[in-house]
Amino acid sequence: MKRRVVITGLGAVTPLGVGAAPLHERWAAGACGIVDGAGACKEFEPADHLSVKEARRLDRFSQLALVASAEALAHAGWESELPYDPLRIGCVIATGIGGIETVETQHDVMRDKGPRSVSPLGIPQYMPNAGAAAVAMKHGLKGQMYGVVSACSGGAHAIGSALRMIQYGDADAAVAGGAEATLTPFSFACFNSMQALSPTGFSRPFDARRDGFVMGEGAGVLVLEEESAARERGATILGEVAGYGSTSDAFHLTAPEPTGGPASRAIELALADAGVTAEDVSYVNAHGTSTQLNDAAETAALKRALGEARAKQIPVSSTKSAIGHLLGAAGAVEAVETLQVLATRVIPPTLGYEVPDPELDLDYVPGEARPLVAPNGGPPLAISNSFAFGGHNVSLVLRGAPE
Amino acid sequence: MPTVTNQQVEARVIETLASFGPDASQITRDATFEELDIDSLDLVELAQVVEDEYGVVLKGEDMKELKTVGDAIDLIAERAS
Numbered sequence: 001m002k003r004r005v006v007i008t009g010l011g012a013v014t015p016l017g018v019g020a021a022p023l024h025e026r027w028a029a030g031a032c033g034i035v036d037g038a039g040a041c042k043e044f045e046p047a048d049h050l051s052v053k054e055a056r057r058l059d060r061f062s063q064l065a066l067v068a069s070a071e072a073l074a075h076a077g078w079e080s081e082l083p084y085d086p087l088r089i090g091c092v093i094a095t096g097i098g099g100i101e102t103v104e105t106q107h108d109v110m111r112d113k114g115p116r117s118v119s120p121l122g123i124p125q126y127m128p129n130a131g132a133a134a135v136a137m138k139h140g141l142k143g144q145m146y147g148v149v150s151a152c153s154g155g156a157h158a159i160g161s162a163l164r165m166i167q168y169g170d171a172d173a174a175v176a177g178g179a180e181a182t183l184t185p186f187s188f189a190c191f192n193s194m195q196a197l198s199p200t201g202f203s204r205p206f207d208a209r210r211d212g213f214v215m216g217e218g219a220g221v222l223v224l225e226e227e228s229a230a231r232e233r234g235a236t237i238l239g240e241v242a243g244y245g246s247t248s249d250a251f252h253l254t255a256p257e258p259t260g261g262p263a264s265r266a267i268e269l270a271l272a273d274a275g276v277t278a279e280d281v282s283y284v285n286a287h288g289t290s291t292q293l294n295d296a297a298e299t300a301a302l303k304r305a306l307g308e309a310r311a312k313q314i315p316v317s318s319t320k321s322a323i324g325h326l327l328g329a330a331g332a333v334e335a336v337e338t339l340q341v342l343a344t345r346v347i348p349p350t351l352g353y354e355v356p357d358p359e360l361d362l363d364y365v366p367g368e369a370r371p372l373v374a375p376n377g378g379p380p381l382a383i384s385n386s387f388a389f390g391g392h393n394v395s396l397v398l399r400g401a402p403e
Numbered sequence: 404m405p406t407v408t409n410q411q412v413e414a415r416v417i418e419t420l421a422s423f424g425p426d427a428s429q430i431t432r433d434a435t436f437e438e439l440d441i442d443s444l445d446l447v448e449l450a451q452v453v454e455d456e457y458g459v460v461l462k463g464e465d466m467k468e469l470k471t472v473g474d475a476i477d478l479i480a481e482r483a484s
Contacts, residue, residue, distance in 0.1 A: 053424030053440065117455070120447040 003167045007398075008235045009076030009223030010336045011068035011177075015039035015216050015323045018049075019071060023333070024340035027322040028348040028369040037201025038183050039216025039324030057121060058134055059099030060181035064219035064329070065131035066138055069093075069175055073139060076223040076235065083173075083233050084225075086142040090174035091132050092162045093147055093221070094154030096328030096388075097182050099126030104186050131179045135221075143171045149328075152287075153246075154178050155220060156331030156386035156394035160244035162224050172229050177221030178332035191215060194254065198290060203325070204352030205288030205318035206295045206364045213289040216324030220333030239339045240399040242276070242381065245269025249391030255293055256387060260301030263393040267305035267383060270395035276381055278306035281314055281397075282374050283347055283382040285338040286364075288318025289325055298385060299360045301393075315372075317365040321351035331386035335396055338384045342400025345372040345380070378402070407457055407483040413476045419452045420445070420472065432473035439472075449475070457483040 010020040015033025017026060018041070026033075033039050041064065046055045049067045058066065073079060082089060102125040110118050124130060129147035136145045144165055148158045155178025162176035191197045198212035222241075230237060245266040249257040256263065271277060287298055303311045319334045320326075326333050341347055349365045374380035379402045386394045413432070421427040425439040436446070446469070450461040459482040469475045 051424060052422075056423070057444075117451060119451075120444050124444070 003169065004227035005163050005166045005224050005241045006227045006230050006237045007222050007239045007241060007339055008225050008230055008237060009072040009078070010238065010339060011071030011075065011221045012219065012333055012336045013041050013044050013064045013068050014218040014326070014333055015041055017043050018067065020336050020340060023337055024344065024348070027319065028346050030349070030351065030368065031322065032351050033323045034201070034203055034214050034216070037198065037214055039214060039326070040183055041218050057125070059102045059125040059130060061095055061099055061179045062131045062134045064181055064217065065093050065177065065179035065221065066134050068177060068179070068219035068221040069135045069139070072175065072221040072223045078223065082140065084229065086140050088143055088172040089141045090143040090162055090165045090171040091136040091141045091145040092158040092174060092176045093132035093135055094149070094158040094178035094328045094332065095128050095131055095147060096151045096154055096180055097187065098128035099130060100182050100187055101184050102126040104184055135175060139175070141175060150392045151388035151390055152325065152327050152330055153386040153388040153392040153394040154328035154331065155333065156335065156384065156396055157246065157392070158332060159222060159241060159335055159396060160246060160394060163241045163244050166224060166226050173223065173225040175221060175223055176332070177219060178329040179219035180327040180329040181217045182327060183215060183217050187215070196291065202352055203290045203321050205286065205290045205321050205350055206299070206357065206360050207353045208355040208357040210290040210292060210295060213291055213320065214324035216326045218323065218326045218333055219329050220336040222332070222336060237401055239342055239401050241396065242399040243270040243272070243274025243397030245273055246394045249393065251391055254389045256297035257391070258293070258297055260297045260304055263297060263301035263387055264304035266393035267301060267385065267395040270383065270397045271305070274381070274397040276397065278310040280375060280381050281306065281383055282372050282380040283341055284314055284316040285334050285341065285382060285384040286316050286318045287385040287387045288320055288350065290320060294387060296359060298387065299362055302362060312362055314363070315347050315365045315370065316362050317348060317350045321353065322348070331384070331394060334386070335384050335398065338382045338398050339400070341372060342380050342382055342398060347372050407480065409476065409480045412480045412483065415452070415456060416449065416472065416476050416479065419449055423448070430472055432471065432476065434472050435470055453479050459483050
């Protein structure tokens with residue numbers, strides 16, 4: 001029998017504030033963290049959370065990872081002492097891009113002052129595994145530790161990898177998540193050139209007027225523990241990573257496979273992994289990027305995986321309507337948020353969704369937040385989807401705690 | 404190049420080390436890099452500042468011998484004069 005993996009801590013830094021709770025509370029209240037076409041973490045002040053040494057040695061994406069991790073570990077009650085042998089605690093932190101601000105800054109230094117002036121911190125700051133390394137070093141986590149690189153599905157892959165690590169028995173607990181900080185001139189130029197970003201600066205997933213995604217930054221981290229060990233130490237169990245499914249489109253560098261076939265397989269695999277069916281699902285936290293192609297393909301994938309009739313009954317909302325697209329952090333932040341939806345039984349709306357697209361006919365939770373209804377009153381289940389440039393598809397099935 | 408005084412080097416080294424994290428009040432001539440949590444990456448950055456400022460090139464083997472802030476100040480001042 002598979003080992004079960006529960007969630008005992010959540011942490012996030014997002015355009016809606018520092019902390020997991022502000023993300024959920026503010027989004028549910030209809031607040032949007034997008035300003036001037038970008039989702040910046042304006043409330044995040046590195047000096048409030050990090051020593052001088054930490055701040056100057058870490059690219060912004062790793063700083064965000066460190067702060068979200070500290071919150072998650074404190075939430076899990078790990079603050080003063082690790083509850084397990086450090087060798088049995090893993091750490092997987094994804095990023096889509098890595099330390100691009102460092103690359104841009106140090107490239108300027110090289111151009112202006114020559115190669116000898118480039119900082120020795122250049123590589124250790126921009127390497128995509130720097131976030132994982134910083135978190136492991138800060139908290140003394142000595143089990144398997146690595147970064148995950150799969151663009152905008154990285155955060156979800158990190159959680160899936162950590163889930164398997166614990167299920168297989170390689171670890172008893174893990175810190176898993178994703179971090180991204182790409183609000184830089186070069187990143188905007190690149191995404192603009194490929195016409196991926198919304199020229200109007202609106203993130204309105206599934207709306208007929210959607211015209212591209214809005215880039216955001218932030219981090220999300222979860223503390224995962226093997227269920228019996230967590231119970232034994234008296235941990236507060238917030239929920240469970242019940243299922244994980246992942247596939248590849250093998251179709252196009254950036255466009256999703258339009259029928260949603262491979263993405264629907266990821267959802268089906270995650271449901272099967274959790275041992276549940278579409279009837280058990282109360283909520284879908286969509287990838288919902290606000291691009292024409294993603295939102296259409298995701299809608300098709302949900303119908304294929306859940307059955308058209310059932311898919312139309314399940315509320316689907318997109319966190320990206322409130323914070324933009326956090327790339328490699330998105331899957332982790334959205335898993336954190338999905339768990340909060342399950343915990344509070346409140347489903348925040350897809351902000352900005354006003355003009356239905358006749359082709360997209362699911363319930364995208366327009367207008368206001370609404371209560372989540374669990375079938376049969378049991379612990380509710382939700383799906384969190386993540387898809388990515390390159391054709392990565394990841395679906396997580398999360399189970400809330402019993403009331 | 405005008406003569407560089409030991410005091411000038413000392414002030415510059417302390418200012419640079421302070422920007423790496425340790426409290427400026429802890430950075431005395433006798434303080435060890437270990438006590439100050441100044442590691443090899445910090446020392447490479449210090450060497451870059453020193454090279455910019457005084458044209459003194461400090462190599463890895465030079466830095467390895469340095470145990471205290473005073474050791475670094477003396478070596479840089481000696482090379483710079």
